[in-house]
Amino acid sequence: MQWEQVRLLDSVLEEIEKVCTVAATLWQRRWIERNGGNISLNLTAKLTELPESYDSFRYLPGDFPAGAAGMVLFVTGSGKRLRDLSGSVEGVACVARIDEGGNGCHILWGGHNEEGAFQPSSEFIAHVMIHLMKKTATDKHRAVLHVHPQELIALSHHPVIGRDERKLNHACWSMLPEIRLFVPRGIGLVPFMLPGSKDLATATARQLSLRDVVLWSKHGAVATGKDIGEAFDYIDVANKGAEIYLQCLSSGFVPEGMSDREMNGVMRLL
Numbered sequence: 001m002q003w004e005q006v007r008l009l010d011s012v013l014e015e016i017e018k019v020c021t022v023a024a025t026l027w028q029r030r031w032i033e034r035n036g037g038n039i040s041l042n043l044t045a046k047l048t049e050l051p052e053s054y055d056s057f058r059y060l061p062g063d064f065p066a067g068a069a070g071m072v073l074f075v076t077g078s079g080k081r082l083r084d085l086s087g088s089v090e091g092v093a094c095v096a097r098i099d100e101g102g103n104g105c106h107i108l109w110g111g112h113n114e115e116g117a118f119q120p121s122s123e124f125i126a127h128v129m130i131h132l133m134k135k136t137a138t139d140k141h142r143a144v145l146h147v148h149p150q151e152l153i154a155l156s157h158h159p160v161i162g163r164d165e166r167k168l169n170h171a172c173w174s175m176l177p178e179i180r181l182f183v184p185r186g187i188g189l190v191p192f193m194l195p196g197s198k199d200l201a202t203a204t205a206r207q208l209s210l211r212d213v214v215l216w217s218k219h220g221a222v223a224t225g226k227d228i229g230e231a232f233d234y235i236d237v238a239n240k241g242a243e244i245y246l247q248c249l250s251s252g253f254v255p256e257g258m259s260d261r262e263m264n265g266v267m268r269l270l
């Protein structure tokens with residue numbers, strides 16, 4: 001069956017183009033091996049001309065929070081390789097609208113799949129819950145990024161730092177003034193939970209209301225931003241702290257780090 005597709009505004013296509021550019025960088029960083037990572041954008045305010053009926057659009061059942069009814073999201077697909085976004089964005093991602101009852105979503109754009117039925121990312125529920133939380137937040141973040149940055153993941157395996165959010169933040173912040181400045185709310189630590197689970201989604205949304213980055217222990221990182229570039233920056237800068245910390249350890253010494261007094265001085269630059 002040939003499902004209907006909406007036409008996206010140029011301003012929306014430009015935002016999606018930015019996602020493709022960032023995905024190329026993520027691949028170079030080795031943060032999105034195989035089908036690792038997922039990305040979403042809240043397009044609810046941008047898709048103003050919606051169809052009168054959704055009958056001719058593909059429908060996927062799901063269990064969404066009631067508050068998500070009517071939400072329109074660009075989201076990458078389950079099992080898809082983000083490195084393929086640039087070459088075939090409509091095959092790797094879709095624009096989905098959650099129906100009025102929160103019982104499923106219609107695929108408005110993209111989601112082409114010759115081999116089988118396209119499904120949004122297995123972390124879609126986490127993305128929806130984060131967008132719901134951000135809807136009422138003051139920062140107006142509309143992009144959500146989940147990737148596998150190896151240094152932050154490695155630090156989450158540390159027997160002490162990987163279990164202590166305060167020590168984790170001190171380790172990363174104290175490596176370089178810019179980390180304290182550009183990840184000012186720090187990293188929230190979420191203990192290992194089953195990927196794709198509601199528990200993980202709830203814990204992540206809660207932490208992202210307080211922190212700039214969430215580290216899923218022994219799995220990966222999540223951040224939000226006004227656009228995908230800003231979400232990437234938060235994880236990139238936080239990961240730099242983890243990278244330097246680990247480099248010091250692998251050089252055979254525990255890094256001294258900036259003192260609390262030095263870091264407080266840095267914060268006065270804001």
Ligand SMILES: [Zn+2]
Nearest residue numbers: 036037219220
């Ligand atoms: Zn992951």
